Amino acid sequence: MTKITFVQSDGERIETEGQTGSTVMETAIMNGIPGIVAECGGACACATCHVYVDDAWTETVGGPSMMEEDMLDFAFDVKATSRLSCQIKVKDALDGLVVHVPRRQG
Numbered sequence: 001m002t003k004i005t006f007v008q009s010d011g012e013r014i015e016t017e018g019q020t021g022s023t024v025m026e027t028a029i030m031n032g033i034p035g036i037v038a039e040c041g042g043a044c045a046c047a048t049c050h051v052y053v054d055d056a057w058t059e060t061v062g063g064p065s066m067m068e069e070d071m072l073d074f075a076f077d078v079k080a081t082s083r084l085s086c087q088i089k090v091k092d093a094l095d096g097l098v099v100h101v102p103r104r105q106g
Helices: 024-030 055-061 066-072
Strands: 002-007 013-018 050-053 082-084 097-100
Touching (some): 002 024, 013 024, 055 097, 066 082
Parallel strands (some): 002 097
Antiparallel strands (some): 002 013, 050 082, 050 097
16 A cells, blocks of 8 residues: 555645555545545546645656646646646555645636
8 A cells, every 4th residue: 555645735634545556536535535526536627636746756756648737727726746636646656645735626
């Protein structure tokens, strides 16, 4: 299992474990993470699973695809570290990943 920490906008840290091959969004939903709505169920067709990848993890996680960038246009407060959590696959290399949940979703 891969440890993933979700940091809420108020600073609360919620530590979870994700299954290899699932997504960060699926991990959030399975663990009831507030602020991750995931209206499209992971189809990269909305921006309601928007997260900010912690600076220490941006290189390891990598950047968004062109399709994901298009969907991020619908998110609020997009930053250089913005990603859709449905597009981040859980893998061993992400053990310890930290993502920040925006104050609101698009």
